[in-house]
Amino acid sequence: MKRIIIALLGISLVFTSCKKGKVEISGCTDSSALNFDPLATIDDSSCIYPVNTSLTINFSQTVDGVDLTTDTMIYTNSAGEDYSIQTLKYLISDITLHKDDSTSILLKEVHFVDIRNASTLSVDFGELQDGNYTSISFTMGLDTAKNISNRYVNEDFHATMFWPEPNGGGYHYMKLEGAYTNDSTFYNTHTGGTMGGDYSFNNNSSILLNVNNDMGDVIIDINMEINNWYQTPNEIAFSTYGMGIMMNMQKQMELKQNGMTDIFSVSVNQ
């Protein structure tokens, strides 16, 4: 009996598989919908989808609270030097969300931001699981465990952020470059693991983010206020850079301290 049924089934499949005209059934034909109807052949726009919370993190940059404008000498640092910004590339690592139950989610090990490349300014992390998120933490640059030459040899930033061995190896944390005082004098604020030191720093920002089933998408903005690199607690003048600051531990420490003070601000939009 079983054999006959199977044979019949086989034969009927043969017939239906080449069929050109058949009865149409309307319903939701999208298998990702909650009310997907596997028998439906015509979509009647009745699909109902689950409301997921997707997380996007934007990386923005401001000078004195205003969105960055490149290539024009419209800014003034704390030391009174006029300056422009032409290049800004930086690495943000260990981007982690923390919940009230003291669990956490590592979103990304290293993210490369280049203001000239829009695709680096926003990262879509997809669906965010339910929970009460209380803070987001990340590291400016790479800590000693990660700041190792050739560790990221296959990443896009490998060559452009490369920091040579005689300076300590690893990668630049940041390249911030432009002109100051006049168009033909340049500063290079390059931070990194000078002489093997660790000048990366952690930022931990409290957030109020309670994710449940029926809320919409969430955007977290991580803003870098560029002028703050140069003012508190250490006033830094470009004219003191000499041939550059990649070997200058004092400058690296001052920039780290300034960075920790108020370089980043985090806001949540939902």
Add this chain to the structure above:
Amino acid sequence: MKKALYFFIVLVLLFSCKKEVVETTIPHQTSPYTISTPLGFPTMQIPDNNPMTVEGVTLGKKLFHDKILSADGTQSCASCHFQAAGFSDTNRFSEGIDGSFGDRNASTIVNAGWNTSNFWDGRATTLEDQAFGPVVNPIEMNNSWQNVENTLNANTTYKDLFKKTFNIDDIDSTHVVMAIAQFERTLISANSKYDKYLRNEIQLSPSELNGLVIFNTEKGDCFHCHSTDMFIDNLFHNNGLDAEPFTDLGLAKVTGIDSDNGKFKTPTLRNIEFSAPYMHDGRFSTLEQVVEHYNSGGKYSTTVDPLMKKLGVGLQLTEQEKQDLIAFLKTLSDTEFLNNPDFTP
């Protein structure tokens, strides 16, 4: 028995809608060619539609060295890309088949498989794209692809080789550039004195070591563009060669963006000792002149790179430091590469 029945049903289903029967042919067989990644190099990105094969590399080498590609049969790729010069031209500008000259120095082909763009102005993304250019450039091979295809299709040796390599009966330009690109991806230089030093096989001299430090610190500040063990950053820079107006707009010729005026692709420094003359227009014939350009700081223009920190002032290296820097640059010479018989016909 039940299994046999299921099998029968599946078989019936499989063939029930079929319109034509697949021909049985002996499968086309090639041997894969494996690129081994040198220490400190990224994994080479090879186009999915042009996998490396031993046959493809061999065919590409033959095409690279064959004058059949030029309109009058007088020039091959190798006519302007000499192996002993890191596959560049020792002449400032290359002479085309009609005696006409270009306005840029022929690029080296050294570790070009890692380039994310090609030509001084980056107008070709892949090596395949690049190879389309010189064949039809009026001041280079001055041929037409139609003519190249006709010539190659009339040549039984090439007919066989393309059949064997790509399983095609009619040779077309796409497969010509695919073969050439495969050959070029094998042109890997990673066994210089410097590489041996990195692998702890040899020691550098005090002068070379001092040069290495100058190169890799902001004292010489070479490494920001000539980055990593590849000595390229795959980016474009204006290194202060000229004030405006520029005679050659470089990258801006391709992008049309004013802020790209006068920017050129960073060349590798591997085998730099042998790839003179230097710069996109071959204006410098010696490494001493190149170092002196940076040492005196370069000229201001609106697009000059902020890495050229002290325009008109420069690095201010001592004579000894300049010599040390050049001594280091010469450790990037890879005589095994420059004389590798695998690259010659």
